[in-house]
Amino acid sequence: MQISHSSTGQQRLLRPDDLKEGVELSSAAGWNQTAEDWEMLMDLTPDGCFALEADGQLVSTTTLLCYQRRLAWIGMVLTRAKYRGRGFARRLLAAALQHADSLEIETIKLDATDQGRPLYEAFGFQAEQPIERWLRPGSTESQIIFDHQPLPKHVLDCDSKAFGVDRSTLLQNLTHRSNTYSDSNGYLLVRSGRTTAYLGPCVSSDPVAGRNVITRAINEAHVSWSWDLLPANRHAVAIASELGFTRQRSLTRMARGKPLHGRDDLVYAIAGFELG
Ligand SMILES: CC(C)(COP(=O)(O)OP(=O)(O)OC[C@H]1O[C@@H](n2cnc3c(N)ncnc32)[C@H](O)[C@@H]1OP(=O)(O)O)[C@@H](O)C(=O)NCCC(=O)NCCS
Structure with a gap:
């Protein structure tokens, strides 16, 4: 059209x-x-x-x-x-x-690169917090095996609490091309990326459980990984460092409109800079 x-x-x-x-x-x-x-x-x-x-x-x-x-x-x-x-x-x-x-x-958000930020500021977006891309090198040859598992209701509820709104349509869509790790505390999805595998989204009500699902995922596929996290979640930063990830770049989460906040302490990995 x-x-x-x-x-x-x-x-x-x-x-x-x-x-x-x-x-x-x-x-x-x-x-x-x-x-x-x-x-x-x-x-x-x-x-x-x-x-x-x-x-x-x-x-x-x-x-x-x-x-x-x-x-x-x-x-x-x-x-x-x-x-x-x-x-x-x-x-x-x-x-x-x-x-x-x-x-x-009601609310519009985005994750801005330094190049994009002046454009968003001109439209009234305000900086909320930093968001970081972390990388872990690995083989480019091994493959992730996808299990296409749908996410159970308790996981979707937990995600809504963490993200601030229901995004079950997006998550169920992602499961069609993701490997799913879930437990009673939360979940992690991993999928293929163009240059590295992508770790996220990951939401967990417990740092030890969060660490366990992430460790399981990276131990199952010896690929290079990208992981986008909110440094406000200190546990996520600690787990990333411990598992051999290093910070590659920093962006800025920006917002416009009615204030909307989830629970960043439950968010271990976002779904993608273009998704939230
Ligand atoms: C950021 C990007 C999309 C801007 O595209 P563009 O079509 O050149 O942008 P515009 O011409 O519409 O410029 C819009 C505003 O952005 C700002 N801007 C654009 N490029 C800029 C630059 N290199 N440095 C500083 N400000 C810049 C200016 O404030 C400009 O406002 P002005 O019209 O008052 O001068 C482009 O540089 C790009 O694709 N960058 C790589 C990908 C990226 O970082 N995207 C942003 C993701 S959040």
């Missing part, structure tokens, strides 16, 4: 045939997302995936994943290097926020 057109690019929604160029955009930024990650966003939120096309190619993207009316998450804010500085990201962010307003979404 075409939304608007201008000589500086044609704005429209992302389509399934954008998948290859979407992966090109995120890969060029050094990001870990796969075609499945892009596909999932388009499946979950077809009206919230915005694109700008110029010179016959996809040059800029922004996605808005809605968790009912209480929260939406901005992600995949990317502009092809040659097309930066022309206001493309600004236009798509404005479109995403307008869409969120039309749906009467």
Whole structure:
């Protein structure tokens, strides 16, 4: 569906045939997302995936994943290097926020790189807390075996408490391509990434149980891992250090609208910078 057109690019929604160029955009930024990650966003939120096309190619993207009316998450804010500085990201962010307003979404959040942060500040987003990418090197050859296990209700309830809103649709979707570790205290999902396996989301009501599920996962697959954590959870930082992860980079979690807080002390790993 075409939304608007201008000589500086044609704005429209992302389509399934954008998948290859979407992966090109995120890969060029050094990001870990796969075609499945892009596909999932388009499946979950077809009206919230915005694109700008110029010179016959996809040059800029922004996605808005809605968790009912209480929260939406901005992600995949990317502009092809040659097309930066022309206001493309600004236009798509404005479109995403307008869409969120039309749906009467109460709170909007995102995880900002230093490059993206001035753009979000201009739209009234305020810094909430740091969020960090940690890495653990390993073999690139071994594979994760996926078990496609659905998450039980107690796990989904525990996640809602930690995240602040119900995101069971996203989580059940992720289980289709994840290995699931759960116990009476919480759960961990692990999935493939473009360059490393991805550890998260992980929620647990007990640090020892959290450590156990994470240890089980990394002992089962000797791959390289990425893990995004909130340093506000000191236990998560301690477990990551103990298991041989090192901090790779720091981003800023930002928010706009009605204050919304989950329980960061229960969050050991987020689901993804583009998901929350
Ligand atoms: C961040 C990014 C999406 C900006 O895309 P863009 O299309 O060039 O952005 P715009 O031209 O719409 O610029 C919007 C605002 O962002 C800010 N901005 C953009 N690039 C910037 C830079 N390199 N340094 C500082 N501020 C910058 C400016 O404040 C600009 O405001 P202005 O219009 O008043 O000058 C792009 O640089 C990119 O893809 N970076 C790599 C991926 C990334 O970090 N994405 C952000 C994820 S949170």
